[in-house]
Amino acid sequence: MTALSGALADLVPNVGRGYWANVALRLRRDPVAVGAALVIVLLVLAAIFAPVIAPADPYKSSMLRRLRPIGDAAYLLGSDELGRDMTSRLIYGGRLSLLMGLSPVFLALVIGAGIGVTAGYVGGWVNMLVMRVVDVFFAFPSVLLAIALSGALGAGIVNSIVSLTVVFVPAITRVAESVTTQIRHHDYVEAARASSAGALRIVGVHVLRNVLGPILVYATSLISVSMILASGLSFLGLGVKPPEPEWGLMLNTLRTAIYVQPMVAALPGVMIFLTSISFNLFSDAMRSAMEVRS
Amino acid sequence: MLTYIVKRLVYATPVAIGVSVVCFLLVHIAPGDPLTAILPADATRELADQMRAAYGFDQPLVVQYGLWLWKILHGDLGHSIATGRPVISEVGRAVGNTLILATAATLIGFTLGTLFGFVAGYAHGSWLDKLASTLAVVGVSVPHYWLGMVMVIVFSAQLGWLPPTGAGPQGSEAWRPDPEHLRYIILPALTLSVIPMGVISRTVRALVAEMLTQEFVQALRAKGLSEIAVFRHVVVNSAPTALSVMGLQLGYLLGGSILIETVFSWPGTGFLLNSAIFQRDLPLLQGTILVLAMFFVVLNLAVDVLQTALDPRIERS
Numbered sequence: 001m002t003a004l005s006g007a008l009a010d011l012v013p014n015v016g017r018g019y020w021a022n023v024a025l026r027l028r029r030d031p032v033a034v035g036a037a038l039v040i041v042l043l044v045l046a047a048i049f050a051p052v053i054a055p056a057d058p059y060k061s062s063m064l065r066r067l068r069p070i071g072d073a074a075y076l077l078g079s080d081e082l083g084r085d086m087t088s089r090l091i092y093g094g095r096l097s098l099l100m101g102l103s104p105v106f107l108a109l110v111i112g113a114g115i116g117v118t119a120g121y122v123g124g125w126v127n128m129l130v131m132r133v134v135d136v137f138f139a140f141p142s143v144l145l146a147i148a149l150s151g152a153l154g155a156g157i158v159n160s161i162v163s164l165t166v167v168f169v170p171a172i173t174r175v176a177e178s179v180t181t182q183i184r185h186h187d188y189v190e191a192a193r194a195s196s197a198g199a200l201r202i203v204g205v206h207v208l209r210n211v212l213g214p215i216l217v218y219a220t221s222l223i224s225v226s227m228i229l230a231s232g233l234s235f236l237g238l239g240v241k242p243p244e245p246e247w248g249l250m251l252n253t254l255r256t257a258i259y260v261q262p263m264v265a266a267l268p269g270v271m272i273f274l275t276s277i278s279f280n281l282f283s284d285a286m287r288s289a290m291e292v293r294s
Numbered sequence: 295m296l297t298y299i300v301k302r303l304v305y306a307t308p309v310a311i312g313v314s315v316v317c318f319l320l321v322h323i324a325p326g327d328p329l330t331a332i333l334p335a336d337a338t339r340e341l342a343d344q345m346r347a348a349y350g351f352d353q354p355l356v357v358q359y360g361l362w363l364w365k366i367l368h369g370d371l372g373h374s375i376a377t378g379r380p381v382i383s384e385v386g387r388a389v390g391n392t393l394i395l396a397t398a399a400t401l402i403g404f405t406l407g408t409l410f411g412f413v414a415g416y417a418h419g420s421w422l423d424k425l426a427s428t429l430a431v432v433g434v435s436v437p438h439y440w441l442g443m444v445m446v447i448v449f450s451a452q453l454g455w456l457p458p459t460g461a462g463p464q465g466s467e468a469w470r471p472d473p474e475h476l477r478y479i480i481l482p483a484l485t486l487s488v489i490p491m492g493v494i495s496r497t498v499r500a501l502v503a504e505m506l507t508q509e510f511v512q513a514l515r516a517k518g519l520s521e522i523a524v525f526r527h528v529v530v531n532s533a534p535t536a537l538s539v540m541g542l543q544l545g546y547l548l549g550g551s552i553l554i555e556t557v558f559s560w561p562g563t564g565f566l567l568n569s570a571i572f573q574r575d576l577p578l579l580q581g582t583i584l585v586l587a588m589f590f591v592v593l594n595l596a597v598d599v600l601q602t603a604l605d606p607r608i609e610r611s
Contacts, residue, residue, distance in 0.1 A: 135312070136312030136313055136316060139309050139310075139594070140549070141546045141548065141550055141586075141587075141590055142546075143550040143553070144587065145549075147567060148583045149323075152320040152321070152323050152576070152579065153325065154324070224434070232437065232439055235556075236552075236571075237572070248437075251439070251443065258443065258446060258451055259451050262451060266440070266443065266444055266447060268440075269437055269439075269440025272437045273436055273437055273440065276436070276437065277431060277432065280431055280435045281431060284431070
């Protein structure tokens with residue numbers, strides 16, 4: 001029986017590979033997409049190889065050399081309020097900032113796709129129940145929900161990732177559910193079911209292949225929001241704790257320095273902005289590259 | 295129309311109940327006993343048990359929720375642990391300030407956003423379109439708390455034009471529309487307006503560009519209508535969507551202003567939440583979140599109803 005359904009699956013025109021190759025081609029020809037991707041790759045590489053690149057120890061403070069300006073002989077991008085090297089802290093800061101911005105989206109992608117596809121495929125009252133719960137979470141503005149959850153859970157890296165994941169799961173669930181519900185009644189899924197393919201096989205072969213595109217685009221568009229929110233939580237003191245280098249937290253502790261070294265104080269925000277806008281531009285490019293279906 | 299409103303209300307009720315459940319559970323997902331913030335560290339077991347019974351924490355969760363909801367429906371959100379004052383009065387004072395700030399930001403964002411959106415939509419594909427679209431991307435990508443800091447650096451620290459923090463002179467907590475207070479709202483409102491500006495300009499651009507390719511616009515032009523008259527039709531047709539996006543943005547700003555309020559020490563709900571979190575004042579945290587979320591639910595409802603009223607094409611089941 002599985003052989004039969006396998007044969008049937010092969011009869012379905014294999015648009016998957018060709019389509020993705022086309023998307024990749026269009027992305028490569030889009031200068032904005034290439035530029036944004038380059039910035040993202042550089043930021044990730046800098047975070048991974050921070051110990052190799054960073055010119056100094058990001059934790060080593062010096063009371064005598066506090067708040068040096070950008071371009072200082074000893075400190076390329078100045079020093080912070082405790083005399084720590086800003087260049088090194090910005091490079092190291094990418095580790096926690098990227099981890100805390102990217103992991104909620106990734107976790108929400110996995111969890112949301114799981115819940116959404118299950119709800120959409122099973123249908124009936126299960127679907128109804130899941131979607132009503134999703135509606136409840138949609139009734140909260142995302143910033144408010146993130147702050148409420150991490151405020152109740154308490155400060156910390158894990159708690160902040162958990163809060164943001166909870167914020168993003170409903171949105172991804174909704175996209176996954178709506179695509180699954182649409183496909184469920186398509187002829188080829190009916191055909192697969194008629195050939196007695198198991199639910200797992202249908203979901204694995206037909207549903208996931210169709211759901212993956214839309215939720216990937218959607219998840220990519222969430223990364224920018226997630227980066228801003230994750231650093232925002234640290235900015236409020238709800239995420240990373242001192243003395244760890246993290247862009248949002250650095251921005252917060254440097255607030256006192258805006259009258260002395262305004263340029264240095266603004267630097268961590270530049271990093272958040274750069275990351276967030278690169279992800280936004282890349283997700284926009286990805287969306288338009290995927291929309292043009294031949 | 296009336297049946298639609300009733301249907302919409304019926305649909306909103308379970309959502310509102312769900313929101314109250316989430317807010318109720320906030321206190322229970324908090325680590326440790328909800329009593330730890332009230333009890334002295336050396337409290338005896340007996341005292342702890344007495345307190346637990348007094349607060350109703352010894353009851354099953356469902357019973358606790360029922361009692362809590364009953365109190366809320368009678369306007370009692372409990373008492374702040376830090377100040378001992380009723381949560382409802384604390385939140386009430388702060389909500390006013392947040393509403394003022396969010397409304398000002400939405401109005402600025404809506405004006406600039408529709409302007410950019412129309413320019414970009416009309417000049418589709420030109421450099422003007424690219425410029426307006428870039429501004430929109432910047433608007434949705436910029437970490438607004440950082441933008442707030444930059445605003446303070448430029449306009450307060452460097453130029454000295456505007457006050458960096460507060461809602462009014464001498465730490466005034468009640469904002470009034472007089473020139474002195476107006477100076478205090480400019481920076482936070484401008485900073486906060488960047489988010490709705492980006493979202494609205496993107497929406498309007500897409501709407502206008504799409505509408506200009508539609509047959510009814512061609513028909514209007516073929517009829518010999520002036521470009522201004524055609525423009526009026528485009529405005530009227532894009533108004534319902536633009537307005538509903540504006541309404542939703544106002545709702546997001548009510549919850550989203552917390553970071554901006556912290557940067558500018560604006561005495562609103564964000565500021566209140568911030569102090570509630572750091573004093574582990576869970577009743578205050580819970581009450582503030584509940585009020586803001588309910589605001590959002592009601593606003594969504596109003597936007598939906600208004601949009602249906604404005605645009606008869608929308609027929610909803």
